[in-house]
Amino acid sequence: MDMVRLVRDKGFLIGSCSDRTLSGQRAIWAEHDIEVDFVVAKHMLPDVKAKFEADTYLHIGDREDLDRQYALKAGFDFLWPDEAVAHPHFKPED
Amino acid sequence: MSTPTAPDAIYRNDEGLGIWEHRGKVAAVGVGHAPTSRRWDGRPETCVGAITIDALRKAIDDAGVAPNQIDGLVVVPVTTTGAFWEQGKPLPMDVIQSFNQTDDPLDGVAKLSAEWLLANMPELTNVQFTMYGPGCMSNALNVTAQAVGDGLTHTCLVVKSWHNFEGRYYQGGANAGDAIPGTPAITQLWGGPASYSTALQFAEYCRKYGKNHEMMAPFMENSRRNGLMFPEGYWAQHRPEKLLPEDYLASRWIAKPANLFDNDIPIMMSGAYLFSTSERAQDMKQKPVYILNHASSNTRPRSLLPTLDEVEADTARTARKIYEGAGITADDLSFENMYDGFSLFHQFHLEGLGYRGIKFGEALDFYQTDISIEGPNPVSPSGGNVGSGRSRVWMHTDCIQQLQGRAGPRQVTGVKPEVGVSGGPMPLGGNFTVWSASPD
Numbered sequence A: 001m002d003m004v005r006l007v008r009d010k011g012f013l014i015g016s017c018s019d020r021t022l023s024g025q026r027a028i029w030a031e032h033d034i035e036v037d038f039v040v041a042k043h044m045l046p047d048v049k050a051k052f053e054a055d056t057y058l059h060i061g062d063r064e065d066l067d068r069q070y071a072l073k074a075g076f077d078f079l080w081p082d083e084a085v086a087h088p089h090f091k092p093e094d
Numbered sequence B: 001m002s003t004p005t006a007p008d009a010i011y012r013n014d015e016g017l018g019i020w021e022h023r024g025k026v027a028a029v030g031v032g033h034a035p036t037s038r039r040w041d042g043r044p045e046t047c048v049g050a051i052t053i054d055a056l057r058k059a060i061d062d063a064g065v066a067p068n069q070i071d072g073l074v075v076v077p078v079t080t081t082g083a084f085w086e087q088g089k090p091l092p093m094d095v096i097q098s099f100n101q102t103d104d105p106l107d108g109v110a111k112l113s114a115e116w117l118l119a120n121m122p123e124l125t126n127v128q129f130t131m132y133g134p135g136c137m138s139n140a141l142n143v144t145a146q147a148v149g150d151g152l153t154h155t156c157l158v159v160k161s162w163h164n165f166e167g168r169y170y171q172g173g174a175n176a177g178d179a180i181p182g183t184p185a186i187t188q189l190w191g192g193p194a195s196y197s198t199a200l201q202f203a204e205y206c207r208k209y210g211k212n213h214e215m216m217a218p219f220m221e222n223s224r225r226n227g228l229m230f231p232e233g234y235w236a237q238h239r240p241e242k243l244l245p246e247d248y249l250a251s252r253w254i255a256k257p258a259n260l261f262d263n264d265i266p267i268m269m270s271g272a273y274l275f276s277t278s279e280r281a282q283d284m285k286q287k288p289v290y291i292l293n294h295a296s297s298n299t300r301p302r303s304l305l306p307t308l309d310e311v312e313a314d315t316a317r318t319a320r321k322i323y324e325g326a327g328i329t330a331d332d333l334s335f336e337n338m339y340d341g342f343s344l345f346h347q348f349h350l351e352g353l354g355y356r357g358i359k360f361g362e363a364l365d366f367y368q369t370d371i372s373i374e375g376p377n378p379v380s381p382s383g384g385n386v387g388s389g390r391s392r393v394w395m396h397t398d399c400i401q402q403l404q405g406r407a408g409p410r411q412v413t414g415v416k417p418e419v420g421v422s423g424g425p426m427p428l429g430g431n432f433t434v435w436s437a438s439p440d
Helices: A002-009 A022-031 A045-051 A064-073 A081-086 B048-063 B114-120 B137-149 B196-209 B213-227 B234-238 B245-250 B308-326 B343-353 B363-367 B384-388 B394-404
Strands: A015-018 A038-041 A058-060 A077-079 B026-033 B072-075 B129-132 B155-162 B253-255 B269-277 B289-297 B335-338 B419-425 B430-436
Touching: A015 A022, A015 A045, A022 A038, A022 B245, A038 A045, A058 A064, A064 A077, A077 A081, B026 B048, B026 B137, B026 B394, B048 B114, B048 B155, B048 B269, B072 B114, B072 B137, B114 B129, B129 B137, B137 B155, B137 B269, B137 B289, B137 B394, B137 B419, B137 B430, B196 B308, B196 B343, B213 B234, B213 B245, B213 B343, B213 B363, B213 B384, B234 B384, B269 B394, B289 B308, B289 B394, B308 B343, B308 B430, B335 B343, B335 B394, B343 B363, B343 B384, B384 B394, B394 B419, B394 B430
Parallel strands: A015 A038, A058 A077, B072 B129, B072 B155, B335 B419
Antiparallel strands: B026 B269, B026 B289, B155 B269, B289 B430, B419 B430
16 A cells, blocks of 8 residues: 555556455545545456556556456556566655 | 265155155254355365364354264265366375375365264264265255155254365366366357356346346345345455445456356355254254255256256246245245355246246346345345355355344344245256244
8 A cells, every 4th residue: 555655646647456346446445545546347447548648557466367468458567566566666756 | 984975866856746744844953154265275274174174063062962962964075166176286285184084185175075074073973874965055955854854864964165275266177178078078168157158048038028237236235235244154254345236237247248246256165054853953052943845956958058948947847846845835935045156047046936926037127126134025135145155055044044033133124034945056956945933
């Protein structure tokens, strides 16, 4: 959640894309007091891309079949969780 | 002791058998459930054998029976439909060696034998009768009821457990091979998800009757609501999340028109009951719940998959068997707990029963009315697999608890709980039990 807050403060558009229910995803974000730009089901990354104009689109997930493949097909870049931790996006700005 | 699989003669497959000869003379008393989890974490104390022992001991304690009074054990030996121990994967020897073993090293880890259970429950010193009920608790309950009625056992435990390993469900075992032997080589020819046959039947149902998938939403919401009031269940224990219509309808297709939530979530679980004769049950700790009948469907479809016409004919036939043997009519049902995993066939069972007078093609309209536990027409008060995860057990536990008045916040209040029915799994091919608060 700290990573999410960090990129939120950096101005990234953020949200979640999951097989969890939409209401369940919203509940998790609310529990951590994080305002998100979108909450969608697993197969709806194309809708996110259509709705938001951005320089890059990035999905972080932990499943080859249900995360990486969906993300690449939707035109998103993909990072595994350990790759995301090390990615410059998730480092504090100097 | 070598445990046989129940013979065909134990089941009531046919119409015209009349009132069940043991109607009201067999009772369920004790209920036991182990804690659920999404997947096995590899520890001995959470393997499927361990949770089964836990559930059995809870059922014994719940009934208030001394273990040495138990003389029967009915077991469902298969503990998964889609999570198999990968061929060549090293055996978990630390787990295996934590228990008394049988000849099969995966006994207690990926399957269950009566011998393994008895070897690891030394308190069961007087079990003389053991039998396997294949597949489901629904089947094992039929076996248990008949065995107690026939005098093969007077105080009998019955148990069904499920394991779930890491990895994708249904993608191991025979499905991982280059060839599939036997009938599945034809029936699974196209390699579709497990729910695809139900999805096809549901699609035809919608076409025939002018209905649509969105009309399932109230049933799904109601089932999850009931499940969240089922403290033994997975969703209540681990993820107390509602399933609102928006959530259900936004979910991705698995086999259109079956979406993710139309497919029940695989879990680790174990559920056990203690059955006895109605006479002996009077002295036990809980109120007896009497068995009025058990009935089965062993109908074979004419082709690869049952058509909607075959489904409707067979659910109606099953209902006639259920009512005939119990000596009741649809009007006598206080509630129904027919199977729902996959959710898209619950309405087939419901319409076959003629529950609350509904006819074929009317169940989805019925779902738009008050089907809650507070109303006059409770549908699936257990919440079923939708409400508590893949087990095929919740429906039976709920029938017992409703009729004992022990369903807690899930207790039906819109009707007096007097007679319930549960069973499954499939519209063609299932086993059903009629439960009653009184033996008459």
